Amino acid sequence: MSVITVERKVLQKNDEVAAQNRELFKQHGLLTLNLLSSPGSGKTTLLERTLEELQGRMKVAVVEGDVQTDRDARRIAQYGGPVVQIVTNGACHLEATLIRDAVLQLPLEEVEVLIIENVGNLVCPASYDLGEDMKVVLVSTTEGDDKPLKYPKMFRVADVCIITKTDLLPYVEFDLPTLRNNARQINPNLTFFETSAKTGEGVDEWAEWIVSLKRGTR
Amino acid sequence: MLLVTFPQGVDTFYDLRTMHEMSIAQSIIEIVTDTLKTHPDARVEKVVVDVGVLTAVVPESLEFCYQAITADTPLANSVIEIHTIPVRVKCRACNEESSLDSFIFVCPRCGSSELTELSGRELNIRHIEVEE
Numbered sequence: 001m002s003v004i005t006v007e008r009k010v011l012q013k014n015d016e017v018a019a020q021n022r023e024l025f026k027q028h029g030l031l032t033l034n035l036l037s038s039p040g041s042g043k044t045t046l047l048e049r050t051l052e053e054l055q056g057r058m059k060v061a062v063v064e065g066d067v068q069t070d071r072d073a074r075r076i077a078q079y080g081g082p083v084v085q086i087v088t089n090g091a092c093h094l095e096a097t098l099i100r101d102a103v104l105q106l107p108l109e110e111v112e113v114l115i116i117e118n119v120g121n122l123v124c125p126a127s128y129d130l131g132e133d134m135k136v137v138l139v140s141t142t143e144g145d146d147k148p149l150k151y152p153k154m155f156r157v158a159d160v161c162i163i164t165k166t167d168l169l170p171y172v173e174f175d176l177p178t179l180r181n182n183a184r185q186i187n188p189n190l191t192f193f194e195t196s197a198k199t200g201e202g203v204d205e206w207a208e209w210i211v212s213l214k215r216g217t218r
Numbered sequence: 219m220l221l222v223t224f225p226q227g228v229d230t231f232y233d234l235r236t237m238h239e240m241s242i243a244q245s246i247i248e249i250v251t252d253t254l255k256t257h258p259d260a261r262v263e264k265v266v267v268d269v270g271v272l273t274a275v276v277p278e279s280l281e282f283c284y285q286a287i288t289a290d291t292p293l294a295n296s297v298i299e300i301h302t303i304p305v306r307v308k309c310r311a312c313n314e315e316s317s318l319d320s321f322i323f324v325c326p327r328c329g330s331s332e333l334t335e336l337s338g339r340e341l342n343i344r345h346i347e348v349e350e
Contacts, residue, residue, distance in 0.1 A: 001263065002350055006253055006343040010245045010267065093238050124238035126274045127341070152321030153274040185322045188331040 014128055017096035021131025024103070025114065031214040032114045034130055036154060037138035039120030042164040044072045045197040046138065046206075047117060051079040053207035054113070058214060061111040063102045065094045065119045072117065082106050093124040096131060113214055122151040134159040141165045141172050145179035148186050155186045160193070162206065167196040239275060242341070243283035247293065249343055260348035262296040270303040270340040277302060305338035 009015065025032050035043045047062065054060050061082045064073040073085035084102040086094060099116065106114075116132060118125045137158040139147045142165060148155040155161065161183050163176065176194065183190055193209070195202035250265055265284075269275050277300040284298040305318040311330035318326070323333050 001347055002260075003345050003347055004253060004257060004260070005345045006249065007345075008249050008343050010242055010249065010341045010343060013245065013248075091238075091241065093241075095241070123274050127238060127242075149321075153272055156272060156321065156323075184331075185324065188323065 011127065011129075014096045017100055018129040018131040021096055021100055021103070024100075024108070025131060025133070028108045028111065030108065030111060030114050031210070032116065032130075032132040032134075033160075033210070034116045034118055034125075034132040034135045035138065036118045036122070036125050036135060036158065037120060037140075037164075038122045038143065038151075041120070041138040041140040041143065042197055043117050043120070043138055044075060046162065046164055046195060046203070047115060048075060048079065049195075049197045049200060049203045050115070050207055050210070051076070051081065053203055054210065055079070058112050058211060059110055060113045060115060061106045061108075063099060063106075063114065063116045065098075065117055067091070067119055082111065088119060092119055092121050093128055094118050094130060095128050099130045113210060122147075122154050126154045126157050136160040136162060138162045138164050139179065141168050141174040143174075145174050145176075146182060148179070148183040152186045155183050155190070158187065158190060161190045162193045162195055164195055164197065166194050166201060167198045237276075237279055237283065239279040240283045240287070242275060243280060243287055246284065246298070246343060247287065247291075250293065250346055253346065257348065257350065260350050262293055262346055262348050264297050264299055264347040266299045266301070266344045266346070268301050268303050268340040268342045268344055270338040271305055272335075272338040273341045275341060301344070303337050303340045306336040307333040308336055309333055 037043050051060060062076050064076060064083060064085045066072055067088050067090060070085040073083050076083045084105050086098050086102050116130060135158045137154055163179060180192060193202060193206045195206055246265060250262065254260055269277055280300060281298055288294055288296060306315065307318060308315045309325035309328060309330055310332040312325060312328040314325060314327040316326050324331055325333060
């Protein structure tokens, strides 16, 4: 028996393409956000309200990731900006090569902000760098304030945490300070937003943050 | 509006692709196959990998996927050996290095949350054991 040393990262290929994506985004001065959550947390609905808020202020392009159907892309397309749908055919996450192929279809020179809506899944997408500037994790008030403790890896890699469906707070067992505390134990650097896509509450603050981030850091 | 679909060639494993360990197993096999190009007569017995506990990779699932996709290939009789790497941190407040046995990122010595991660995100192939 002999041993052949390998010493290679398993996701090296993905990481290399992610680095190329990052370089491409930088060349075009793009701010890129990767939206992550379990299915049904309200990623698409928040995205719709965000696009409304940013209309006329920021040129936003969207990459939609779904296991099946282009339903989400059709919803997003109504807001007039460029959108590409990735259908993963069963796969539980987006990979850097899929993002590369998708963004090559976008008029990047006309875009300022790129929002990627990942496949609804709070586990698998955490492992894959797509070349984004920030990972944004959503947790809805119907999911429970212990969600960060149950899915710590996703909350650990995220930069931003958006609590969605805050209009339902009177009806559910969800304590905002508990959620924040649980999430901060895993990741003290998280930036929080509280939003209701239904009433619009908090969406303006989140949209404002995107604008200032784009203007301030680029 | 445009459609981009997942790269084909993995359709046989359609049902298993709902776990990302399948695509990780595929990446492992690609790297092993690549390594074997310079060792054409080698027969792989074992692939040894490090998996950090922060990687969201379930060792049992990875093992299952590895066995599933190596069946009927030259790697069919090989096994994957997974070494789980714990989270180690260094506290920026008290300088203590420690292992965390939960995902609560608080220094066990002084309670500070100002921690620098030292390990836990590994997803590496260490080496392969072969018969030549």
